[in-house]
Structures are given as structure tokens and as C-alpha cells.
Amino acid sequence: MPRLARSEWYDLTRDMNWTLAYVTEEQAWPKDLSNGYGVSTEQWWTWDEPYKITYPEYVHNQAGKDASVYAINAVVNRSKLFEQLDPGWKSAIVAHYGAIAVPEYVAGIGEARMGRFGRAAAWRNMATYGTLDETRHGQIQSYFPYTLLDKEPRMDWAHKAFHTNEWGAIAARSLFDDMFTANDAVSTAIQLTFTFETGFTNLQFLGMAADAMGVGDLEFSALISSIQTDEARHAQQGEPTMKILVENGKADVAQKLIDHMFWRSWKVFSLLTGLSMDYYTPLEHRRHSFREFMDELINKQFLDQFRDLGLEKPWYWDDQYQAEQNWLHHAYHLGVWFWRPTVWWNPDAGVSPQERDWLEEKYPGWNDSFGKYWDVITKNVRADATENTLPETLPIVCNMCHIPVCTPAGYNAGFLNSPDPHILDYKGRRYTFCSEPCQWIFEQNPARFQGHESLVDRFLGGQIKPSLHPDFEGGTITTTHLAGVLDYMSVSMEEAGQDATDYAWAFEERDAAGIEAS
């Protein structure tokens, strides 16, 4: 039976655009939910997705994707695969599920908003698939850790983390609220689908898939690369939205939206992916360093994509962004390891002599800048003084990215002009920022951010009750001064992060001619 080519009927089934008669455009597409930035309705109706799919094709593909990934899960569950994984790698996936599973589900809200308030029928059609995609990602990344619960109880943070006041969860909520939960449809297309998905999700979902194959975690590799096949499609809502803004003289709007979300995405991925790739993944299975993956996936692939659409590098690219790529995630790693009771996974120090050689090779100067902190930590561990390697209070937290301010480490490593945080006094309140771009994002739209309280603001404001134990004995979290903070974060003593290998790395010696680790 002869069939029509898809292109002969595609537009007809897709383009259900409405000419409004009973309500005004502002009533049907309120600015808060869909900021048209002054572009006319007729122009928005030219929106045309470059990656086309029909509903029957979509359903067929998605059913097949789920069938194959769930089949791998079922087989792997009957094996001893998980037990045999490296402890650092386990930490990377426990961190992944807590940081990603529920936010994926929440991303469905952003997609659904575009599915209703997108400014063309073609766009709303693509966003409907995106809504179903993100629902799938939320479900599958809740289910897989669920099947691992008897092997790793902290897998329940896949569901729990986003509902707590754990500091990483506060940072993630702030980011995702800004990007899609509390964003209008047009800005969401630029910030979520274009900046975050076309750009940064590749780091965690492709880069980590490569490492997972090396590690032998077939299930995780299959899972995240399958998710990324959805992302690759629905991320294509960004390009046509951007094209219309650029063609209608609104390139500055698109540029500002990208500059804003590129920076916030960089921060959170250097925290999650940076640590996983350069410290948690077992050395022999690291495909590339985090920096090398950044170069491949962001600094080439993504930069080419947005420059091709007529946009330019963000204003902070050369001075701030390039510099931070040399030091930021090393500082984050040091902080996360030191404040390890405050996270739901077991941070892997990842600084055995061989790992330090690798870090020095990938990040020349690492030993002189970051290695020296680990020298002190190593000495303390060897002297059985681990209480000196645990925190007693909170660090300064940035009022934009909500990640601890690490400027002294960047300054000491030679990449910043000053160790000081950036301070802004605004309407009677003092705000602290980790970087100039974080402050710039705040100042672009203070009303959007001014009311939000960082973890430290909450502590100083009395929402968090410090629990000051007089008998600090060290070593275990039962006696740290942070007990009240952990309580606030919903981190129980059993869950609080510990060194992933029980300090094995600190006792490894260099062989033969090498220098000794301490």
C-alpha cells in the first residue's frame, strides 16, 4: 500500500494554531508564564523544530527504549555486579541519583509549561513529548536506585534528597526553580532546553556513560545514555526559539538568558560531574579528565552550536570561566570531602600517589596548589587525628549558586586576583557571592533573588539550631558541633558521608623512586 511521505502530512497534524477571538493574547499567554519579548504572533508561528518526530514514532521508540533498559536492570539485579563496583564509583552514582532523579520529574513541569504556553503549536507539540520524556527520566531514575536499596540504603536519597534542606539540595532547588519551575516558557526554552540540555547534560549523561562502560557498570551506562537520546531530541526546542528571537532583533535577550544559565550550569556540573570524573571514578577507568570532557562537549561542541545561531561567548568567558576550569572543582572536592558528613554519599578522596600523578598530569600545578592541602590531611589521617579533617562549622555560601565560596583556594592556586568573596549590600541586606558572574546574575534581576536565604542566612537567622557538644572527641559525627545542622539537612548519623575507602589512600606509599605522599 503506498503511503504518504511524513513530510506531506506532518505540518497539517502539527500546526493547530489558534486565532484568538474571546480573550486577549495576554490572557491566553500571560507574560509571567510566556514572555514573548515583543515578538509578534505571526513570527512565533514560524517556529519549526529541526528534529522532527510524530506521535506514533515517539510511542514506538519510547516503548523500545524502556523495554531494553528495564531488561538490563532486571538481569543485572540478579547478578553481583553492584557489590563488585569500586566504592568511589558507587558514591558517584549515589550522588547522581539524589541530585538528578526528582529534578528530572520537576523538569516535566517546565516542559508542560512550554506544552501549554509555548507560542506556536509546533513548539507545544515538541514540549508535550518533552513532558513525557522527563516523566520517564524521573520514574526510571527513581526505580533503578529503588532496586538497589537492599544493597545500598542511601539509594533512597534518589527520592529523598530534593525534599530536604541538605545544602546540595538547596543549591539544586535554587537552580532548577530559576531555570524552569519558576520560569516562563520562552526563557525556559533558551535556558533549560538550549543551555542546560544541549550543553551541559552531555557531561553527566554522555561523559559518565563512557566512564561507566569502563567501570563495568553496564546498567548505569545503558540508563543514562538512553535518557540522553530523549534529551538530544527535546533539547531542540531551544534552536527555533532562539532563531526567532535573533531574527526579530532580540539577540540581546537570548544572549543574556544564556549568559545567566550557562554560569549557573557550570557551577553545578563542576560540583557533580567534576568530582565524579576526577576523583570518584577509579583511575584505571577514567576516559578523560573533567577538563577534557569540558573541552570536548562544552568548549567546542556547545560553543559551536550557539555561535552558529548568531550568539557570542558569554562576557565572562575569557576572564572568569576559563580560569575557573583550572581550579573550581578541585576546591569543591576538597570542601565536599572535608564537610563529608553533610552529603548523602561517601566522598572518595581520590588522592593516592598514583591518582595525584594523574591529577598533576591533567592539571599541571595541581600538586603545588591543591596537593599541599591533601598533604596536611594525609598527615592527620596517618597520625590518627581524623578529627582535624572534619568540620566544626559552616562555610560561607554564595547567595546565587548556593555552593560554598572557595575563592581563597582559587587565589592561592593563582587564578584569582583576590581571595575575598564578592559582597553586595542591597536594600538593607548583605549578600555574598562566589564570583563576579554570580553577582551579575543577581543584579540583573534582584527582585527574583533577593528574598532567598542561603544555608548560612538560615543558620544566622535562627532557623537552624546549633547543637554544641562540649565533649568533642572527633572522628565520628555524633560529637561534632554540626549535629544541629545535619538535623536540619535531614542527614541521619547512619547516612552521613564518610571517606569512601576508610582512608586507604592515605596509607598508600609511592613505589621505588617516587616521593612519599606526605
Added chain:
Amino acid sequence: MTSVSDGTEGRKKMVGPIVRGMDAQFCEAMINAVETDNPDTEVIVDDQGGYIRIGVERRCRLTRATLEDELGYTFRLSDIEPNLAGFSGRINVSDDEIIWHLDREG
């Protein structure tokens, strides 16, 4: 303060599919099809285990007909999606071919 070059100037811009490293036969067919559909150009294949990056400078074409030849069975182009983990460049999907491209000079 150390300043670092971002290396974007003067390098080749590569475009093309990034295939999931799951189905070896399919990966092989994709590589061969891209080579056939882009004659007289260098096709760069970077196998990262979990994914395989296939790259051609500036413009990469993949046709349904060639992919069917390689696979040995009929194939709807949309069925590529479960194996397409990403791509570099911009994509354009039509009935019988996919083009990845980058157009901006410099």
C-alpha cells in the same frame, strides 16, 4: 593571574552523530553509512566505549537508503533515535536523510 586560550579560533568544526555504545552492529552500520554518504571527506570516529562520536567537518549527511544497505533490513529514519545519544553541530531531520551542519564562518 593565569590566562588560558580557549582554542576555538582556527580549529576545524566537526559535526555528526554521537551513537550510544550499546548495539555494536548498529554502531558499525552508522559509521559505514556516514563514510558512504560523505565521500571525499575525512570521517573521524572516536570510540569512547559508552558512546561513539562520528565527525565530519562542517556538514555530515546520513541517508536512510545507505543505512538500510548497511543494516540489511528496512529502517525508518526515526528509528535511529534509541541509538542517537547526541550530536555535534545543528541537526536537520527530513523523510530520508539527516543533515548535521555548522554554517558560521570563523
